[in-house]
Amino acid sequence: MWETTVDGRVLHFRLAGINNQNFIMRDDETGTWWQQVTGLALHGPLKGRQLKAVFHDELSFAIWKREQPQGRVLKPDERIAAQNKYEAADWEMRVGRMRVVEGADVDKRLAPRTLVLGVEVGEKSKAYPLDALQKQSPIVDMVGSVPVMLVSGEDRRSVRAFERTVDGRKLEFFQKTENASASGGLQLIDAETGSTWNFEGKAIAGPLAGRELKKLFVLEDYWFDWRIYHPDTSIYDIGPQ
Amino acid sequence: MPNILTRLSEWTNARRKLVWLMLFVLVVAVVAIVLTPVFLIMPFKAQTPRIMEVSYLMRRWSPLLTIIASLLILTLTIGLWMAGRWWSRIVLAILLLPVLGAAWLARQNHFEWMFNPLPNAAYAKAAEVTFVNNDDRVMAVRIGGESVAYPIRLMGYHHLVGDTVGGVPIVATY
Numbered sequence: 023m024w025e026t027t028v029d030g031r032v033l034h035f036r037l038a039g040i041n042n043q044n045f046i047m048r049d050d051e052t053g054t055w056w057q058q059v060t061g062l063a064l065h066g067p068l069k070g071r072q073l074k075a076v077f078h079d080e081l082s083f084a085i086w087k088r089e090q091p092q093g094r095v096l097k098p099d100e101r102i103a104a105q106n107k108y109e110a111a112d113w114e115m116r117v118g119r120m121r122v123v124e125g126a127d128v129d130k131r132l133a134p135r136t137l138v139l140g141v142e143v144g145e146k147s148k149a150y151p152l153d154a155l156q157k158q159s160p161i162v163d164m165v166g167s168v169p170v171m172l173v174s175g176e177d178r179r180s181v182r183a184f185e186r187t188v189d190g191r192k193l194e195f196f197q198k199t200e201n202a203s204a205s206g207g208l209q210l211i212d213a214e215t216g217s218t219w220n221f222e223g224k225a226i227a228g229p230l231a232g233r234e235l236k237k238l239f240v241l242e243d244y245w246f247d248w249r250i251y252h253p254d255t256s257i258y259d260i261g262p263q
Numbered sequence: 264m265p266n267i268l269t270r271l272s273e274w275t276n277a278r279r280k281l282v283w284l285m286l287f288v289l290v291v292a293v294v295a296i297v298l299t300p301v302f303l304i305m306p307f308k309a310q311t312p313r314i315m316e317v318s319y320l321m322r323r324w325s326p327l328l329t330i331i332a333s334l335l336i337l338t339l340t341i342g343l344w345m346a347g348r349w350w351s352r353i354v355l356a357i358l359l360l361p362v363l364g365a366a367w368l369a370r371q372n373h374f375e376w377m378f379n380p381l382p383n384a385a386y387a388k389a390a391e392v393t394f395v396n397n398d399d400r401v402m403a404v405r406i407g408g409e410s411v412a413y414p415i416r417l418m419g420y421h422h423l424v425g426d427t428v429g430g431v432p433i434v435a436t437y
Contacts, residue, residue, distance in 0.1 A: 023404065026425070026432045035423055035434045037374045038322070039304040041315055045378075045422060045436070046304070055319050058423075058436050064312075065319035076433050078404045084397035086412050087389050093410030094386040095401070096424060096435075098394055098417055102379065109416045177398060 024061045024073035042250060059243075060251055080242055081180040088207060089222060131257055134246035140255070141183050141238055143168045147252040149245065154260040155181060160195050160210060162186065163258060170238060171195050175221050176208045181242065184223045184235035195219070274346050286339045290358050293332045296325050297365040301373065325369035333366050381421040386411070406431050413437075 026033045031051060038048030038055060045058040054066030061073035079086075086093070098108060132138070138149040146166035155161055159174040171186040173195075186193045194213040209226075210219040217228030223235035241248070249255060274282075300318035304310060310318075340355050347355065387394075389412070395401070401412035407429025418424065418437035425434050 023402065023433060023435050026434050032432045034425060036372060036380060037378050037422055038372060039300075039315075039318065039374060040306045040308075041304070041310045043306065046315075047423065047434075047436070048372075053323060055315070065316055066323070076404055076406070076428075076431075078402050078435075080400055080415070081403050081412075082397065083392075083395045083399045083401050083412065083414070086401050086403045087392075090403070090405065090410035090412070091389055093389045093403075093405075093412055095389055095392045095395060096411070096413045096417055097385040097387050099379075099381055099421075102420065103394070107420065109419045179398070179400065 023076040023078045025076055026073070028068060028071060028073070042247075044247060044250075059247070075239065077237065077239055079180075079182060080240070082175065082177040085175050085177060085180050085207065085221065129245075129249045132245040134244065136245040138243060138245050138248050138257075139172060139181055139183070140241040140243055140248045140252065141165055141170060141172070142241075142252070143170065143185075143238065147255045148258055149248055149252075149255050150258040151260075152181075152242070154258060158260060160197060161258065162195055169193075171235075172240070173197075173208075173210065173221060180221075181240050182221060182223065183238040183240045185238060186235060188230060188233055188235070274342075279343070279346060282339055282343055286336060286343065286355075286358065289332050289336050289339070290362055293329055293336070293365045294361050296321050296328055297369045300325075301368075306377075325365075329362075329366040329369045333362055336362050378422050379420060381417075381424055384424050384426065402435060402437065404428055404433070404435070406433075 026035065033049035033051050035047040035049050035056070037045055039046035041057060041064075046064070047056045047058050048054070049056065049068075052067045054063045054068040054071075056063050056073065061075060063069050063071045081089075102108060132149075132151065137152040139152055139155065140147060140149050143165040146168075148163075148165045150161060150163075150172055155172055155174050156178055159172070159178075161172040163170055163172070169186045169192045170183060172181060172183045174181050186195060191214065193215075195210045196213065198209040198211050198218065207221045211217070211228075212219065212230070215229045217225045217230035217233075219225050219235070223237060225231050225233045300321045303314050303318045336359070340359065344352055344355055395412075395414050400415045402415060402418060404411050404413075405428075409429040411426065411428050413424060413435045415437060418435065423434055423436055425432070427433070
């Protein structure tokens with residue numbers, strides 16, 4: 023998701039092609055080709071320019087609505103909905119079985135269509151297999167020298183990542199076991215102060231009440247695609263179970 | 264005009280052959296410049312940076328080049344038509360079809376036929392939504408106090424949706 027203003031001019035994007043199964047966008051104003059996943063201009067008058075990323079989450083609708091009851095939601099195009107052409111609820115599973123085109127440079131550490139949660143901090147990037155987080159949440163880890171935490175929501179599918187430091191102090195987190203009061207969502211507790219935190223990374227009780235963790239962008243992607251754009255990525259290893 | 268026609272009727276066989284050859288080369292070139300990028304950047308194929316650059320250049324210039332080539336082809340066709348018999352006129356007419364097709368296709372975005380844009384996106388209030396299930400996933404943005412959710416099942420169909428959130432123009436992509 024990208025801001026569309028470049029040099030004070032608002033660009034309007036269309037799909038214009040595919041580059042290794044990732045879309046190319048073309049802007050109407052200059053005709054430049056942009057790689058959708060990176061926001062980088064590949065060819066054309068704005069070649070080399072980088073769109074500014076818009077921070078966003080991927081959440082289940084229930085969690086989003088609980089957190090943002092005043093928000094608005096993109097509506098289906100009625101013509102297309104009437105023709106029943108929108109993706110079915112299980113389409114992600116079907117895409118997961120689609121074939122993958124790989125160049126000579128194949129990284130076999132994971133199967134190509136493994137769903138990973140990609141996190142980038144500074145120069146370092148790390149891929150967390152989604153099923154690792156579904157087995158163990160939160161994941162408390164480091165990316166390079168930065169302490170991070172990945173959490174899955176009470177639906178076991180929504181994911182957020184945070185820098186787990188407050189005032190330069192590194193915090194260890196645990197999920198509260200007596201959990202998810204139906205309305206309030208899951209709760210975490212930090213070992214250092216015993217404060218209670220919610221899924222938005224806000225401390226809602228305890229000594230740190232009112233503080234907020236810095237959110238990190240999580241890109242949910244297939245391993246093969248993440249690897250193309252992050253060739254130096256490391257992989258989180260859940261270790262022996 | 265009359266003296267052009269006389270000149271055309273005076274074309275020698277060798278000259279006529281040369282014009283036919285030029286015509287064929289131009290027709291092939293026009294079709295190639297339009298169809299090559301279609302094949303190079305097909306989904307489910309591997310692309311290299313070089314392939315992307317060549318495709319970009321062909322897409323960038325084909326609208327103009329197909330017009331110039333079409334005018335040249337038309338000129339040659341008129342010449343051969345005047346000097347030709349009925350069977351060569353049939354061949355000339357058939358050759359014009361791929362040329363016109365290529366000039367037209369150079370102005371189309373076939374990716375928007377395959378992947379359906381949503382130019383006039385509409386929105387509903389969170390509390391009034393009936394078309395999204397609780398466990399459907401959404402891409403969620405919050406800028407300047409304004410919150411928007413883009414259901415992934417819709418984004419997986421449209422892929423690009425332009426919007427302004429909290430006063431900031433953005434494009435939601437999937």
